[in-house]
Amino acid sequence: MMDRVRVVLSHTSHPGNIGAAARAMKTMGLRNLYLINPKHFPDPQANSLAAGADDILAQAVVCDSLDAALQDVVLTVGMTARLRDISLEVKTPRAAMPEVVQCAQHAPVALLFGTEMSGLSNEELMRAQVLINIPTNPDFSSLNVAAAVQVLCYELSVAAAAFQPAAVPEEARASHQQMEGYFAHLEQTLTEIDFFSSHNPGRMMQRLRRLYARARLETDEVHILRGILSVTRSYNARLRKRYQEEHGE
Amino acid sequence: MMDRVRVVLSHTSHPGNIGAAARAMKTMGLRNLYLINPKHFPDPQANSLAAGADDILAQAVVCDSLDAALQDVVLTVGMTARLRDISLEVKTPRAAMPEVVQCAQHAPVALLFGTEMSGLSNEELMRAQVLINIPTNPDFSSLNVAAAVQVLCYELSVAAAAFQPAAVPEEARASHQQMEGYFAHLEQTLTEIDFFSSHNPGRMMQRLRRLYARARLETDEVHILRGILSVTRSYNARLRKRYQEEHGE
Known part of the structure; x- marks a missing residue:
């Protein structure tokens, strides 16, 4: 499924952003990068920021038009910084991802990102079927393009349950x-x-039961806590015994 | 609420990552940045990558210890690249955020990030009550630290928007x-x-920290548990004193 999702970066100015986007993609299990007229590519700064995702850069498809980058794509999702854009449907990343995952079961899907300065042009936005806005601070909505790629790829990977952690076996709970x-x-x-x-026994034991109930103790932990109690009591017993022996009581 | 969440970066090597983290925070409405022994800070590269989030950098609190950075914090959330870590509870970002939002209604909460190379040390992880793992490609899990800050702050901001206050007011958590x-x-x-x-102190204290981290102790409960310890010690002291007096030691 993830192999049918491509990240398309349009007219990116800074090669570092291309590298950081490649790294973000690879951590989330994506590998198809399309670049429309990048200002500098290939570029050593892109490789530096890819930090090991050089294979994504090496396989990146450089295109001279949006049409070329969207070849065979059945769903194009455009990123926008605006909440309302050319009256196309604008969704949150989370709301948009189920459709992306569904489409990518069978056919290519594109996540389309614009330039650092001005985002996607109106003409580019009109090629999308869905727009996504990452909700941001209204006073500072300047999300870096690679950071936006990171958020989208992360949401996609969660929606696809791509790397769902294997259920960790629960420790043996105390009976x-x-x-x-x-x-x-x-x-x-x-x-x-x-x-x-100096403390009411009933009330105090109730507080302690509540505390340890919340901790959901494991069998091993009960052994540790009882070990502490046993050592406390035997230490006391030793002190008392020594005292009594000295007094012949 | 977001004003009670601090991002703590421990021993960050590259100032660019500090700047990119500040930018990520500000886009998501966070502003409290704490830096534990950053390698280079302040640094022009941090400001360059902050891209307008310079106010976050200017107000950043530089600390020389984890304890200083976690002053007054009632919930510490540590980032880990491992799915299972010193057997503390490891959650996904999404699963962890409701508790962060809930706690931050009343008291400071910390999101704690380790170094670029090796993440958080075991000692740092042991100060957390919850660990978060961002699920990544097992073949390439190298998430940039600022990208991890972006994902966490994004998840936090989504969770905050959906937050419903708990019906029962939360007890005062221990700091x-x-x-x-x-x-x-x-x-x-x-x-x-x-x-x-008869028990290895380091390993045993780690087990006990883990147990009490899970319990999310309240201030009153810390007083009860310390009360038990005080009485234990004064009881021992009385026994010893009685013994010593009888012996004229």
């Missing part, structure tokens, strides 16, 4: 009996050290 | 300093009762 065993052990220990002389 | 104070107190107490004679 009811283990939790109750811990709370009984805790209460005994707190009684022994006279903690309850 | 970074309160949590660190608790862990120091816990470690002292465990040392005193010889708990570490």
